Amino acid sequence: MTWVTGADGSAYGVTNLPYGVFAHDGRDPRIGVRIGDFVLDLTGAEAAGLVLAAGAFDRPTLNDFMALGRPQWTAVRQRVTELLTDTAHRAAVEPLLVPLADVRLLLPFAVADYVDFYSSEHHASNVGQIFRPGQPPLLPNWKHLPIGYHGRAGTVVVSGTPVVRPAGQRPGPDGPTYGPSARLDIEAEVGFVVGVPSPLGARVSVDDFADHVFGVVLVNDWSARDIQAWEYQPLGPFLGKSFATSVSAWVTPLDALADAFLPAPEQDPEVAAYLRDVPHLGLDLRLAVEWNGERVSEPPFRTMYWTPAQQLAHLTVNGASLRTGDLYASGTVSGPERGQVGSFLELTWGGAEPVKLGAGETRTFLEDGDTVTVTATAPGPDGTTIALGEVTGTIQPAR
The missing domain is CATH 3.90.850.10 (Fumarylacetoacetase-like, C-terminal domain)
Known part of the structure; x- marks a missing residue:
């Protein structure tokens, strides 16, 4: 169960959590994860100390995060799940949720080959x-x-x-x-x-x-x-x-x-x-x-x-x-x-x-x-x- 409005029962619920890159309010590209009809700003979450990813979310693509490997992928996913399900984190996390309708989605990773x-x-x-x-x-x-x-x-x-x-x-x-x-x-x-x-x-x-x-x-x-x-x-x-x-x-x-x-x-x-x-x-x-x-x-x-x-x-x-x-x-x-x-x-x-x-x-x-x-x-x-x-x-x- 997630406290995010409308996300429970969605095909983009807390068991999904796909990663993407988005533009919003004229700022540089930011990394996010989708939950329901919102994007959780992971760039902002890492800057606030809510998520640890070795600075990989302060990048314009997912490449640095993807290079960290499976232990880090799993740890971040577990942490994001915790942030979106434990109401104790709601006050800190809710301001980082951006309506999907308000963002422009970008190519999520720089394609190598x-x-x-x-x-x-x-x-x-x-x-x-x-x-x-x-x-x-x-x-x-x-x-x-x-x-x-x-x-x-x-x-x-x-x-x-x-x-x-x-x-x-x-x-x-x-x-x-x-x-x-x-x-x-x-x-x-x-x-x-x-x-x-x-x-x-x-x-x-x-x-x-x-x-x-x-x-x-x-x-x-x-x-x-x-x-x-x-x-x-x-x-x-x-x-x-x-x-x-x-x-x-x-x-x-x-x-x-x-x-x-x-x-x-x-x-x-x-x-x-x-x-x-x-x-x-x-x-x-x-x-x-x-x-x-x-x-x-x-x-x-x-x-x-x-x-x-x-x-x-x-x-x-x-x-x-x-x-x-x-x-x-x-x-x-x-x-x-x-x-x-x-x-x-x-x-x-x-x-x-x-x-x-x-x-x-x-x-x-x-x-x-x-x-x-x-x-x-x-x-x-x-x-x-x-x-x-x-x-x-x-x-x-x-x-």
């Missing part, structure tokens, strides 16, 4: 059928290692940032043409934010996932399918995905998701030794995709073939180092049914089956002015529900 995986068997199979008809939907390597690509950290943007339609080369009947993408798409994903770095040349074990990963964000990896189709062979995604990747403004700490871990789908054939995570756990995250305010899909993260721990282990198996602020994303989350897919490429089956939206509109891919919002929930303790911060974006015309 960005890697995007391809870890849903349902998504990979669907894309294989659409892009390579008549061939096996999964390539021979897919069930042996988590496939991924290295994206552009500089184009990761916070939820709410407009997305400008990209231009590039596209395939045509008489050869490539140049112009704005006509097949602009989304990819509803889950991202994992690294707090504790690792040295170059060292491997991070699947068992060390929780010691390095600070928390979780929702991700929309916007994708220009026509640009992607022309460029992706033989080296994979490049300009078709590097123009914008949106992330939620709130980072949900792993501790808040303790009740959401569950057995992941069985893997066959057996994976390499460095990918064997015991227990083999995924996350019971329930995503929802809204297109211009209409829910069109509900992707289930629990069906993902490769787990977050396996993705981290594979990312570093060659000795690549981790840096504080690294973001790696799951890849598109898709389930076995059409209403569970995380991309419009799948929802419209490559544009062949348009989707009906409100007011009699139909869509195959995104049009200028369209808005897409991805939300997610997870089970919390004692039957509660945890909400992850939404990720939303609106398409602007090409420039």
Whole structure:
């Protein structure tokens, strides 16, 4: 129970407490934690001696705090929980609560590197059928290692940032043409934010996932399918995905998701030794995709073939180092049914089956002015529900 007005029973109650960065009253960016429809100003709380974080909250991003490691993350979470539940602290803490409606949310962490995986068997199979008809939907390597690509950290943007339609080369009947993408798409994903770095040349074990990963964000990896189709062979995604990747403004700490871990789908054939995570756990995250305010899909993260721990282990198996602020994303989350897919490429089956939206509109891919919002929930303790911060974006015309 919390004394904060309206927070009990909220999906942003005291069992959640995601971290973010906000601007308010013209002051420098401040670090906060969400409770109900308020933001607890942790920068102010640390300055007042209410929270101890080695000065990490007097920063414009979460990076310094994330670098402190799990013992400090746990201690601060316990302290913040105490401040928000014990009425003895109310007089000191209540002045530090800022209405969410009065703040502007910023990118919560400085992105060091960005890697995007391809870890849903349902998504990979669907894309294989659409892009390579008549061939096996999964390539021979897919069930042996988590496939991924290295994206552009500089184009990761916070939820709410407009997305400008990209231009590039596209395939045509008489050869490539140049112009704005006509097949602009989304990819509803889950991202994992690294707090504790690792040295170059060292491997991070699947068992060390929780010691390095600070928390979780929702991700929309916007994708220009026509640009992607022309460029992706033989080296994979490049300009078709590097123009914008949106992330939620709130980072949900792993501790808040303790009740959401569950057995992941069985893997066959057996994976390499460095990918064997015991227990083999995924996350019971329930995503929802809204297109211009209409829910069109509900992707289930629990069906993902490769787990977050396996993705981290594979990312570093060659000795690549981790840096504080690294973001790696799951890849598109898709389930076995059409209403569970995380991309419009799948929802419209490559544009062949348009989707009906409100007011009699139909869509195959995104049009200028369209808005897409991805939300997610997870089970919390004692039957509660945890909400992850939404990720939303609106398409602007090409420039």
